[in-house]
Amino acid sequence: MHQTQSISVIGTGNVAHSLVPALLDAGYSIELVYSKNPEHAQHFARKFNLRPATKITDLKSQIIIIAISDSALEQVIKTLPKNENQILVHTAGSQPIELIGQYHMHAGVLYPLQTFSAQRRVDFKNVPVCIEANSEFVAKQLTGIANHISEMVLQVNSEERLQIHTAAVFVCNFTNLMYTFGKDIMERYNLPFDILRPLIKETADKALSNDPETVQTGPAIRNDQVTLAKHTNQLNDDLAQKYIQLSEWIKKRYG
């Protein structure tokens, strides 16, 4: 497979670490990679057999994908020279397309709905990719790329993308917080966290094939006051308060 669009990437973080190999696997060639930290760019370029850009103004590719932190985005977009032949794309869930569109003619968003870590390679085929474009021309280019790297591509507008990102915080960040609280309890009593892992897996697996609302279990949804009291009695004040709050939310949500 050989794709004809030329792409450069700004950013060498967790998103770039998963997106770049997905693009390479799909037959795209990455012209240059840029990071404000030249060592990061060199290291990343070596890792994926690419060329690092020395200056951000060296990026002349048809498509520039900017995969950097939200707070740094606008400054980088402003710095890039205006170029009517170039499409600028960001990858952020909570940033509107207008962040680019206000400075550049061709603006797009390619938001991969997944949690990325540099040390874990994610199979991009199964990552839902939310795209947005400020013209039919950009939409066609982005749809082509997205369909080559993922089997689940959606067109959503900036508002919807923000809503999706908010829901993602609940099922990812807040869920991981619950895992950590479980670990805290186990560690406090010198019990192995390992034995909770099959439960973590099955709880997720259930939600993969069911509506989570219909598979809720536990003492709170049964309003089992005796068990609720037993549980909170042996937690420290801080975790007991959280247990009570979360149980109240369950009673109210499913009540």
Next chain:
Amino acid sequence: MHQTQSISVIGTGNVAHSLVPALLDAGYSIELVYSKNPEHAQHFARKFNLRPATKITDLKSQIIIIAISDSALEQVIKTLPKNENQILVHTAGSQPIELIGQYHMHAGVLYPLQTFSAQRRVDFKNVPVCIEANSEFVAKQLTGIANHISEMVLQVNSEERLQIHTAAVFVCNFTNLMYTFGKDIMERYNLPFDILRPLIKETADKALSNDPETVQTGPAIRNDQVTLAKHTNQLNDDLAQKYIQLSEWIKKRYG
């Protein structure tokens, strides 16, 4: 494989639905199955090719496993005739072994640390089984059974079992609540919950091979006030309040 102990089961709910086939697969024969609702016993017996007991006093097996709701447990234990040749075993996370030991000579607990649904068959080999016994004799019997059905068997006392159950509520029940809130947000904006599922899976997968404390991500741990405000601004008051509370917990826990 042919196991010599005779076992009967009281209860036909989610635990029995996973435990009974695991026992049968391991070569145990189930003598009788009892439920206070005779139709449930008949239905369950037909399903697994067993015999239903008409009266609870008909249960004469060497081992009786009582897999019923916590609130019904003590009444059933009191009803069972005293029998010095019989071992009574419950499967509850938050009930002490003494609930049986105060009435019967041979008491045991076999607590499978997993979330069970009648409609989902769980592979018991991967279910951690926590056992407790009130004598060496019972310990030997229960260890034998547990090792035949699971590859992860632990001896824990009643207090530890309660602690494990409390941690399980966080990683299972409270986690599923987070999934439901994610669904609520998606439904409110007519977005498909489906696209969150790869994220649910990857978030769990990360916790299966990492310490969840070290893989926490999201705007709260970065203390990204701009994104936090964007997210809460488009939630209704109820979910915004929850989002703020959970984010505060993240800042405090990882701060």
